[in-house]
Amino acid sequence: MYFMVDAAGKVIAVNPFGAEQLGYNVDELVGQPVLGVFYESDREAAQRNVALCLEQIGRPKAGKLARFVRTAR
Numbered sequence: 001m002y003f004m005v006d007a008a009g010k011v012i013a014v015n016p017f018g019a020e021q022l023g024y025n026v027d028e029l030v031g032q033p034v035l036g037v038f039y040e041s042d043r044e045a046a047q048r049n050v051a052l053c054l055e056q057i058g059r060p061k062a063g064k065l066a067r068f069v070r071t072a073r
Contacts, residue, residue, distance in 0.1 A: 005034045009050050 001018025011029045019026045022037055038046045
């Protein structure tokens with residue numbers, strides 16, 4: 001799955017597969033804080049990864065944070 005975020009950490013794009021794996025539609029994630037899909041205990045590490053991405057704008061960044069909050073549907 002991939003997410004594209006703006007400088008404020010808001011989702012500007014996500015692939016449909018990634019959204020579906022989290023229990024969302026793409027439209028439900030766009031405009032929301034990307035940190036909202038992570039468990040509270042993982043948000044600090046996720047924030048560090050987002051900060052690293054923002055330091056290297058325009059370069060793809062891969063990371064592994066495998067614990068995501070899924071919505072109940």
